[in-house]
Amino acid sequence: MRTLWKTLIAASAFAALVVGAPAAQAAPVQNESAVSVTESEDGCFATAWGYRVAIKCGPPAAAVGDYNLDRLGDEVFAVRSDRVVIHIWPGSGGWRPLTNGRADKIDSFYFQPSSGYRLLKVWVNGSGLFCTSYEPGRNWYNFWKC
Known part of the structure; x- marks a missing residue:
């Protein structure tokens, strides 16, 4: 198995971080709140909060949101x-599908600390960018063409 990248979420200095840096440039993994992506003969896998899932290979492989700005x-x-676009958070019990999303890669993630608004953009081969957003007190909206 070859590690494509590892990062300790606490190493992020930003509210949101698109992860995909080579392992040599990332912080060492020190606890369960770390995200890692590995590649083996069986494909690529992401691990977060102790849950592992098969993901599409190729950066960027994931996006991380830090909503309370504690760098964790x-x-x-x-x-x-x-x-299928998926997400995970502490206490979720594992990776969960995110609305009606199908994509080929994560494009970008945006978080507005003052309002709690979140925007995720994904790339769909042959169709372009699609977005979904979250507003506090509501669930994630279905994806739409950005």
């Missing part, structure tokens, strides 16, 4: 190997 990370987004 609060949610991770990725694209499963079957193109």
Whole structure:
């Protein structure tokens, strides 16, 4: 198994971080709130908060949201190997599908600390960028063409 990248979420100095740096440039993994992506003969895998899932290979492989700005990370987004957009957060019990999303890679993630608004952009081969957003007190909206 070859490690494509590892990062300690606490190493992020930003509210949101698109992860995909080579392992040599990332912080060492020190606890369960770390995200890692590995590649083996069986494909690529992401691990967050102790849960592992098969994901599409190729950076960026995931996006991390740090909503309370404590630099520990609060949610991770990725694209499963079957193109379903998924996310995980502490206490979620594992990776969960995110609305109606199908994609080929994560494009970007935005978080507005003052309002709690979140925006995730994904790339769909042959179709372009699609977005979904979250507003406090509501669930994630279905994806739309950005």
